[in-house]
Amino acid sequence: MSTSRIPSQWREHLASPLTWHYAAFAVLLIVVIGLSIRFGLDWAATNGSSTDALAAKQVQLRALDLETAPLRGLDKRVEDSREQMRAFYSKRIPPNYSSIDRRIGELALRGPVRLSRVQYTQGASTSDLTEISMEAGITGNYPEIMRFVNSLESDKIFFVIRAMALTGQQGGQVNLRLRVSTWLRPSDVPSGLPLTPQPGDAAETPGTAPASQGKEGQ
DSSP states (O other): OOTTHHHHHHHHHHHOHHHHHHHHHHHHHHHHHHHHHHHHHHHHHHHHHHHHHHHHHHHHHHHHHHHHGGGTTHHHHHHHHHHHHHHHHHHHSOSSHHHHHHHHHHHHHHTTOEEEEEEEEEEEEOSSOEEEEEEEEEEEOHHHHHHHHHHHHTSSSOOEEEEEEEEEEETTEEEEEEEEEEEEOGGGSOTTOOBOOOTTOTTOOTTSOOTTSSOOOO
16 A cells, blocks of 8 residues: 555545544543543542531530530529528528527527627628627536537527637636527518627627627626
8 A cells, every 4th residue: 555545544534424423422531531530529528528517516516515414404403492592591590580589598598508798780681681690698617508509500590600709717607708690581670780890890899799789688
């Protein structure tokens, strides 16, 4: 075959519609393969990002769940606390001012100890309660005084020992100065009750109460 016929054969092939169909199919196949690869890569990236985002949301949800766990049932706990406070007030808070003096007198008789220079004052108040302080001299022997103090601390009325100081001793008798507190509802506090002296007040002397304040006892 002569070399002159080769270009003519190429021209015939190029002019043939079948050749162009093959060429177009090859180009289309390459494009489809390229698009398929690109789609696969994009899908993998998108799927990975979605998985990471889902994991992050799950972590956030778990964190919120842990943060809100203490608040679950809070309304029930608040109501339970209020009910407990109401029960405490009804059982341990004296119903009126006179019941404080009467109860302390009953416990003194059981000691038995002798109370003198009893003085009542009112201290700090909240919306619910006002502190009432009683300061008095106590005379008795050691077992009697300790019995009286223990009975105050364990009584059904809520008493708190604020201070106790030895003021004298003669024979088997001991003299103490005692300050004890309880609480009243503000509406039950009598009018005109003097205020409890605060540390640093000029009228206050350690171990004693101002002579002009409060209720004088036995």
